[in-house]
Amino acid sequence: MKVDVIQKVMKINDEVAASLRDRLAAMGLASVNLLSGPGAGKTTLIETAIRALEGRVRLGVVEGDPDTALDAERIARAGAPVVQINTGGGCHLEANLVDRALGRLPLQEIDLLLIENVGNLVCPTDYDLGETMRVGVVSTAEGHDKPIKYPKLFRTVDMVILNKIDLLPYVDFDVDVFLKHVESLKPGMPVLQVSCTTGEGIATWTHWLAHLARAQTPPR
Amino acid sequence: MKVDVIQKVMKINDEVAASLRDRLAAMGLASVNLLSGPGAGKTTLIETAIRALEGRVRLGVVEGDPDTALDAERIARAGAPVVQINTGGGCHLEANLVDRALGRLPLQEIDLLLIENVGNLVCPTDYDLGETMRVGVVSTAEGHDKPIKYPKLFRTVDMVILNKIDLLPYVDFDVDVFLKHVESLKPGMPVLQVSCTTGEGIATWTHWLAHLARAQTPPR
Numbered sequence: 092m093k094v095d096v097i098q099k100v101m102k103i104n105d106e107v108a109a110s111l112r113d114r115l116a117a118m119g120l121a122s123v124n125l126l127s128g129p130g131a132g133k134t135t136l137i138e139t140a141i142r143a144l145e146g147r148v149r150l151g152v153v154e155g156d157p158d159t160a161l162d163a164e165r166i167a168r169a170g171a172p173v174v175q176i177n178t179g180g181g182c183h184l185e186a187n188l189v190d191r192a193l194g195r196l197p198l199q200e201i202d203l204l205l206i207e208n209v210g211n212l213v214c215p216t217d218y219d220l221g222e223t224m225r226v227g228v229v230s231t232a233e234g235h236d237k238p239i240k241y242p243k244l245f246r247t248v249d250m251v252i253l254n255k256i257d258l259l260p261y262v263d264f265d266v267d268v269f270l271k272h273v274e275s276l277k278p279g280m281p282v283l284q285v286s287c288t289t290g291e292g293i294a295t296w297t298h299w300l301a302h303l304a305r306a307q308t309p310p311r
Numbered sequence: 312m313k314v315d316v317i318q319k320v321m322k323i324n325d326e327v328a329a330s331l332r333d334r335l336a337a338m339g340l341a342s343v344n345l346l347s348g349p350g351a352g353k354t355t356l357i358e359t360a361i362r363a364l365e366g367r368v369r370l371g372v373v374e375g376d377p378d379t380a381l382d383a384e385r386i387a388r389a390g391a392p393v394v395q396i397n398t399g400g401g402c403h404l405e406a407n408l409v410d411r412a413l414g415r416l417p418l419q420e421i422d423l424l425l426i427e428n429v430g431n432l433v434c435p436t437d438y439d440l441g442e443t444m445r446v447g448v449v450s451t452a453e454g455h456d457k458p459i460k461y462p463k464l465f466r467t468v469d470m471v472i473l474n475k476i477d478l479l480p481y482v483d484f485d486v487d488v489f490l491k492h493v494e495s496l497k498p499g500m501p502v503l504q505v506s507c508t509t510g511e512g513i514a515t516w517t518h519w520l521a522h523l524a525r526a527q528t529p530p531r
Contacts, residue, residue, distance in 0.1 A: 214433070
């Protein structure tokens with residue numbers, strides 16, 4: 092009974108996501124769905140990209156959190172149009188929430204859409220948001236075992252960002268083991284190692300975003 | 312429709328949890344439900360407690376993760392009886408899972424039961440596991456905004472552990488703001504500041520556990 096109802100919810104989400112994907116593709120607008128646990132650094136990665144790409148690629152942002160508009164305020168200060176979604180007790184974004192949020196963004200003035208999901212390594216997995224690319228973020232402070240402990244999510248992403256590599260000297264994190272784990276879940280998965288504090292790897296992150304913004308974005 | 316079904320699941324969980332609480336209370340066995348995002352350091356806090364309390368307080372552990380038995384292996388190496396629960400796509404433990412796991416622990420040889428929930432700051436909130444105490448863990452690497460972004464969970468805990476304080480010099484984390492946020496959610500909430508790397512605050516954590524193990528544990 093529970094399974095039936097949840098599957099129905101998923102089916103409706105998939106339909107809304109497909110329609111969203113078609114609409115964004117028709118506008119030539121690519122989108123990135125950012126997934127991670129709480130505090131892995133998604134917002135800072137977005138802020139850093141907004142500032143690095145200023146004048147070249149115009150980013151628009153949808154922020155998802157159970158509560159507060161703290162992240163949207165940070166993004167607005169960094170200079171990008173943003174809409175905050177508060178999910179309350181909800182542990183992930185859904186396509187219909189993103190669909191409604193887009194009505195409040197100036198889509199004609201945006202080159203690339205970034206969607207920051209709720210901090211959660213389980214629930215967002217099954218919810219297609221119509222995104223072009225899905226990126227999973229892990230911070231070095233979380234430990235190298237995260238991908239294999241949460242394998243379903245990491246199998247669905249197109250790229251992994253290993254964030255806060257400036258903390259490597261101070262935490263128990265084996266980069267080689269982490270890379271091996273990621274490779275075991277999805278052979279060939281690209282992994283970017285970055286630090287928003289030192290700036291290491293940020294150029295690769297922003298080049299990747301700029302490339303995505305310029306590419307054709309057919310429905311995948 | 313969805314709400315009805317989920318409420319029914321919650322009601323069954325509450326009933327199983329109440330029966331579990333009564334059974335543990337009858338044995339004089341207190342329990343702690345540990346909640347945090349992924350990688351906040353719950354397992355290391357448990358390992359540290361097992362080693363620090365060796366010969367004085369016998370801990371038994373239930374480990375919850377979507378996948379792998381990595382945490383149970385770590386706990387077993389630290390010297391405590393442990394059962395691993397794998398939730399697959401599930402984002403939290405439920406009382407019936409804990410109930411079944413307890414059948415595989417030598418409860419007569421345990422003074423205190425520690426339950427490590429799935430790394431998640433949303434889903435475990437509403438699921439009573441029959442625990443005596445609920446502890447929320449946040450790592451300094453996650454940022455001081457976590458409590459107010461995930462207020463529902465932090466309002467349900469009896470104590471907060473601010474973990475990885477050895478990283479404070481390297482991360483953007485304002486302890487005063489964090490403490491103010493926690494206080495705003497639940498006035499008078501105790502907050503332990505600890506580091507399993509330097510050992511700072513660990514004596515307070517293990518004294519708290521030892522006290523709980525020796526206290527009478529009536530159903531709360």
